[in-house]
Amino acid sequence: MSIIWSEVSTDVIDRAEKIMRRHHSELLGEVSIGFVFRSQAVFSMGKLVLAKIAKVPPKLMPFMKYDLIVWIAEDQYSKLSSEQRDALIDHELCHIEYDSVDEKLSLVGHDIEEFHEIIARYGAWNSSLQYLTTHAEQLQLPISSKNTDNAEALVGSVADGLEISMMDSVEAGS
Numbered sequence: 807m808s809i810i811w812s813e814v815s816t817d818v819i820d821r822a823e824k825i826m827r828r829h830h831s832e833l834l835g836e837v838s839i840g841f842v843f844r845s846q847a848v849f850s851m852g853k854l855v856l857a858k859i860a861k862v863p864p865k866l867m868p869f870m871k872y873d874l875i876v877w878i879a880e881d882q883y884s885k886l887s888s889e890q891r892d893a894l895i896d897h898e899l900c901h902i903e904y905d906s907v908d909e910k911l912s913l914v915g916h917d918i919e920e921f922h923e924i925i926a927r928y929g930a931w932n933s934s935l936q937y938l939t940t941h942a943e944q945l946q947l948p949i950s951s952k953n954t955d956n957a958e959a960l961v962g963s964v965a966d967g968l969e970i971s972m973m974d975s976v977e978a979g980s
């Protein structure tokens with residue numbers, strides 16, 4: 807089946823605006839990001855890619871009002887919970903680094919990347935995995951004391967958040 811590209815829903819735009827105001831305010835008014843739906847996720851290097859961020863190539867800049875394009879796999883996005891949708895969009899925005907002094911825009915890689923196999927064999931063997939372990943535990947605490955159902959939902963979303971971080975990729979503009 808051929809891939810169809812379409813305008814994203816207002817759900818994506820509303821979430822992106824909310825998350826930018828809350829966690830990425832340095833980008834507001836500085837960087838313009840276009841979001842687009844890709845009808846189906848893509849398999850890349852054995853993984854399902856849910857979203858991808860790319861810089862708009864300089865040669866296309868005169869035709870576009872965006873500095874960056876984020877595509878989101880509509881088929882997968884529709885299955886995500888509200889928290890997972892926020893996590894996916896926030897994740898993509900975390901790839902953006904903007905230096906306001908030099909007005910330089912760049913894309914950065916993930917803080918945490920590891921094979922499941924290595925985690926199974928050695929656990930949290932480095933500082934970034936230890937960070938994940940510590941914060942994943944902290945995040946569960948306040949909720950679990952209040953509501954067990956919510957705690958389980960949150961644990962699920964944290965685990966999926968890690969999956970998501972390993973399932974997208976950065977495409978450098980050229």
Ligand SMILES: [Zn+2]
Nearest residue numbers: 916971974975
């Ligand atoms: Zn990523």
